[in-house]
Amino acid sequence: DLTSDRAALLSLRSAVGGRTLFWTTTQQNPCNWAGVQCDNTLNRVTALHLPGVSLSGQLPLGIFGNLTNLRTLSLRFNALSGPLPTDLSSCVDLRNLYLQGNRFSGDFPEKYFSSLRDLVRLNLAGNNFSGEISTGFNNFTRLRTLYLENNQFSGSLPDLKLPKLEQFNVSFNNLNGSVPKTLQSNPIESFLGNSLCGSPLDQSCSTKQDVPPAVSVDLTRNRKKKNGLSGGAIAGIVIGSVLGLVVLLLLLFILCRKRATKKTSSVDIGATKLTDAEVLGEKPLTGSGTGSNGFSVAAAAAAAMTTSSTAGGNTGGVGDGTSNKKLVFFRNSSTIFDLEDLLRASAEVLGKGTFGTAYKAVLEAGMMVAVKRLKDVTVSESEFREKIEFVGAMDHENLVPLRAYYYSKEEKLLVYDYMPMGSLSALLHGNKGGGRTPLNWEIRSRIALGAAHGIEYLHSHGHNVSHGNIKSSNILLSKSYDARISDFGLAHLVGLPSTPNRVAGYRAPEVTDPRRVSQKADVYSFGVLLLELLTGKAPTHALLNEEGVDLPRWVQSTVKEEWTSEVFDLELLRYQNVEEEMVQLLQLAIDCAAQYPDNRPTMAEATSRIEELRRVSLLRGGDSGSNPDPDRVHESD
Numbered sequence: 001d002l003t004s005d006r007a008a009l010l011s012l013r014s015a016v017g018g019r020t021l022f023w024t025t026t027q028q029n030p031c032n033w034a035g036v037q038c039d040n041t042l043n044r045v046t047a048l049h050l051p052g053v054s055l056s057g058q059l060p061l062g063i064f065g066n067l068t069n070l071r072t073l074s075l076r077f078n079a080l081s082g083p084l085p086t087d088l089s090s091c092v093d094l095r096n097l098y099l100q101g102n103r104f105s106g107d108f109p110e111k112y113f114s115s116l117r118d119l120v121r122l123n124l125a126g127n128n129f130s131g132e133i134s135t136g137f138n139n140f141t142r143l144r145t146l147y148l149e150n151n152q153f154s155g156s157l158p159d160l161k162l163p164k165l166e167q168f169n170v171s172f173n174n175l176n177g178s179v180p181k182t183l184q185s186n187p188i189e190s191f192l193g194n195s196l197c198g199s200p201l202d203q204s205c206s207t208k209q210d211v212p213p214a215v216s217v218d219l220t221r222n223r224k225k226k227n228g229l230s231g232g233a234i235a236g237i238v239i240g241s242v243l244g245l246v247v248l249l250l251l252l253f254i255l256c257r258k259r260a261t262k263k264t265s266s267v268d269i270g271a272t273k274l275t276d277a278e279v280l281g282e283k284p285l286t287g288s289g290t291g292s293n294g295f296s297v298a299a300a301a302a303a304a305m306t307t308s309s310t311a312g313g314n315t316g317g318v319g320d321g322t323s324n325k326k327l328v329f330f331r332n333s334s335t336i337f338d339l340e341d342l343l344r345a346s347a348e349v350l351g352k353g354t355f356g357t358a359y360k361a362v363l364e365a366g367m368m369v370a371v372k373r374l375k376d377v378t379v380s381e382s383e384f385r386e387k388i389e390f391v392g393a394m395d396h397e398n399l400v401p402l403r404a405y406y407y408s409k410e411e412k413l414l415v416y417d418y419m420p421m422g423s424l425s426a427l428l429h430g431n432k433g434g435g436r437t438p439l440n441w442e443i444r445s446r447i448a449l450g451a452a453h454g455i456e457y458l459h460s461h462g463h464n465v466s467h468g469n470i471k472s473s474n475i476l477l478s479k480s481y482d483a484r485i486s487d488f489g490l491a492h493l494v495g496l497p498s499t500p501n502r503v504a505g506y507r508a509p510e511v512t513d514p515r516r517v518s519q520k521a522d523v524y525s526f527g528v529l530l531l532e533l534l535t536g537k538a539p540t541h542a543l544l545n546e547e548g549v550d551l552p553r554w555v556q557s558t559v560k561e562e563w564t565s566e567v568f569d570l571e572l573l574r575y576q577n578v579e580e581e582m583v584q585l586l587q588l589a590i591d592c593a594a595q596y597p598d599n600r601p602t603m604a605e606a607t608s609r610i611e612e613l614r615r616v617s618l619l620r621g622g623d624s625g626s627n628p629d630p631d632r633v634h635e636s637d
C-alpha cells in the first residue's frame with residue numbers, strides 16, 4: 001500500500017540523495033512529492049520521474065521490491081552507479097525504464113527477462129553496462145524502444161525478434177560478429193563504433209572483419225592524440241619556451257634594478273633629496289600582470305618610507321601627526337617589519353579593484369603583506385588620516401587587519417595582512433579543475449557566519465557605519481578558511497564611480513549613489529553573498545544575465561516553482577542530513593535580499609540565525625564534509 005511505497009521512497013532518498021532531499025517528508029502522502037505520481041484508485045505509487053536531479057550512489061536492494069505498482073521509472077541523467085538491483089524484477093507492471101546517462105555497471109539482470117514482460121521503452125544508453133546482449137530480450141515482446149548505445153556490451157548481437165521494435169541502437173559498445181537479419185532494417189548509426197559487419201554496415205562479413213571502417217577512423221584519431229603532439233601542443237611548447245625566456249630576462253632586469261634602488265635608498269636619497277614623485281616617476285602600475293610590475297610596488301613603498309624620519313620610527317604607536325612622511329603602523333601590530341625588509345620585498349600584482357591596485361609583497365623573512373595603492377582619494381589629508389585611524393582601530397577576527405598606511409600627496413598606501421587562501425570569489429568560481437578544494441557545507445556555512453560576524457562588528461562600531469562593498473572578492477580567507485572581510489572603511493575615502501559595474505550584482509535596489517550606502521544595503525549585499533555560497537553562481541553569472549535577472553530574483557522564482565533544490569550548488573548536494581540547514585540559510589539569504597530595506601533583518605539578526613542553524617547542524621551531526629585542514633581546532637560555537 002501507500003505506506004510501504006512511502007517507506008520505500010524514503011529509503012531511496014537516503015540512498016541516493018540529490019533533489020529527493022527536498023521532498024516534504026513531513027507530509028504523509030508521498031504523492032505530492034516532486035517526481036512522484038500515484039494512482040488514486042489503486043492508492044499506489046505508479047511513476048517515479050527523477051531525471052537530472054543529482055542522484056548519486058547505488059540503488060540498494062529492498063526498495064523496488066516494494067514499489068510493485070510502478071509503471072514508469074525514470075532516473076535518467078543522474079550519477080547513479082553500481083549494478084541494477086535485482087528486485088526491480090518485482091515491478092511486473094513496469095512499462096518504461098529510463099536509466100540513460102548514469103554510471104551503472106554490470107550485467108542487465110537476467111531476472112528481469114522473465115518478469116518485466118510488459119516493458120515498452122527501455123533505455124540503458126550512456127552507462128557502463130557490460131556482458132553480452134542476451135537473447136532474453138526476446139521476452140520483451142511489447143518493446144518499442146531498445147537503446148543500449150555507449151556501454152561496454154560485448155559479444156555478438158543475438159537474433160532479436162521483437163515485432164514492435166521502432167527504436168534500436170547498440171552503437172559504441174564492444175560488439176563483434178555480424179548484424180543479424182532481424183536487425184538489419186535499422187539505420188547504420190545504430191551499429192557504429194563496434195566491430196560488427198554486414199548490412200547495414202559497409203563492412204561485409206565475408207571480407208576481413210577485424211578493422212571495420214567506422215572504428216578505424218576512431219582509433220586513428222585516438223592514437224594520434226596519444227602518440228603524437230598536436231599542433232596546439234607544439235604551439236604551446238614554443239610559446240611556453242619564449243615566455244620562459246622573457247620571464248628570465250625580466251627577472252635579471254628586476255634584480256639589476258633592485259640593486260640600483262637599494263643604493264638609492266641607503267645612500268643617495270638623503271643627499272640628493274629625491275622627492276617621492278621622482279622615485280615614483282616610473283609608475284607602470286597598470287595591473288597588466290605580475291613580473292616587472294612587482295618591482296614597482298616595492299619601489300613605491302620604499303620611496304614612501306625612505307622619506308620618513310628613520311627606520312626606528314616605525315615601532316608601534318600611531319603616527320605622530322607632525323611627521324607626515326612616514327609609514328604609520330597601527331596598534332598591536334605584533335609583526336612589524338622594518339624598512340629594509342619592505343625595500344627588499346618582491347611583489348606581484350594581486351588585482352585591480354575599485355579603490356586601486358593590490359599587491360602581494362613578500363618580505364625577506366618570508367612574511368607576506370598585501371599593499372593597496374589607493375587611487376582617486378578625494379578627501380583632504382587630515383580627513384584621510386582621521387578616517388584611516390578609525391579604520392585601523394577596528395579589530396575583529398573576521399576583518400583583514402590593516403597594519404599600516406602611508407600618505408603623501410602622490411601616494412596613498414595601505415598595508416594589510418596577506419590572506420594566503422585568497423578570496424571567496426576565486427575559490428568559488430576559480431578554475432574548477434583538479435587540485436581545487438571543493439568548499440563543503442561546513443566551510444561554506446562557517447564562512448557565512450564569519451562574514452556575518454565581521455559585518456555585524458562594523459555595523460556596531462560607530463554610528464551608522466557600513467561597509468558599502470560587500471562581495472565575494474572582498475571576503476578573504478585565512479589558512480583555516482575563516483572569513484576575513486577586506487576593504488572596509490574605504491568607500492568613504494575614495495571617489496567611487498557613480499555606476500560601479502563590479503558591484504552591480506550585490507547592490508541593493510535602493511542604492512542609486514554608491515557613496516551613500518546604508519547598513520540595510522550591506523544586509524542586501526550579504527544576502528546576495530549567501531546566495532552565491534549556496535548556488536555556487538556568481539551574481540554576475542552569464543546565464544543569469546542572459547535571462548535578464550539578478551541572482552536574488554532567479555533564486556526566488558526557482559523556489560516559487562517548488563524546485564528549491566535546483567538552486568543549490570551541485571557540490572553541496574553530495575552531503576546528507578544538512579538539507580534543512582541549507583534551506584534555512586537559503587531562507588535567510590532571501591530575507592536579506594528583500595526588495596524593501598525595512599523588510600531585511602539586521603546584521604545581528606542574520607548572525608544569530610546562522611549561529612542557530614549551524615548549532616542544530618552540529619548537534620544533528622550532519623555529514624557536511626570533512627574539514628580540509630585536519631590540524632584546525634574546531635571553534636566551539
Ligand SMILES: Nc1ncnc2c1ncn2[C@@H]1O[C@H](COP(=O)(O)OP(=O)(O)OP(=O)(O)O)[C@@H](O)[C@H]1O
Pocket residue numbers: 350351352353354355356357358370372400416417418419420422423469473474476486487502
Ligand atoms: N590582504 C589580502 N590578501 C590576499 N589577497 C588580497 C588581499 N587584499 C586583496 N586581495 C586580492 O587582490 C585582488 C584585488 O583586490 P582589491 O580589493 O583591490 O579589488 P577587488 O576586491 O577585486 O575589488 P574592490 O576594490 O571593488 O573591492 C582581489 O582578488 C583580492 O582578493
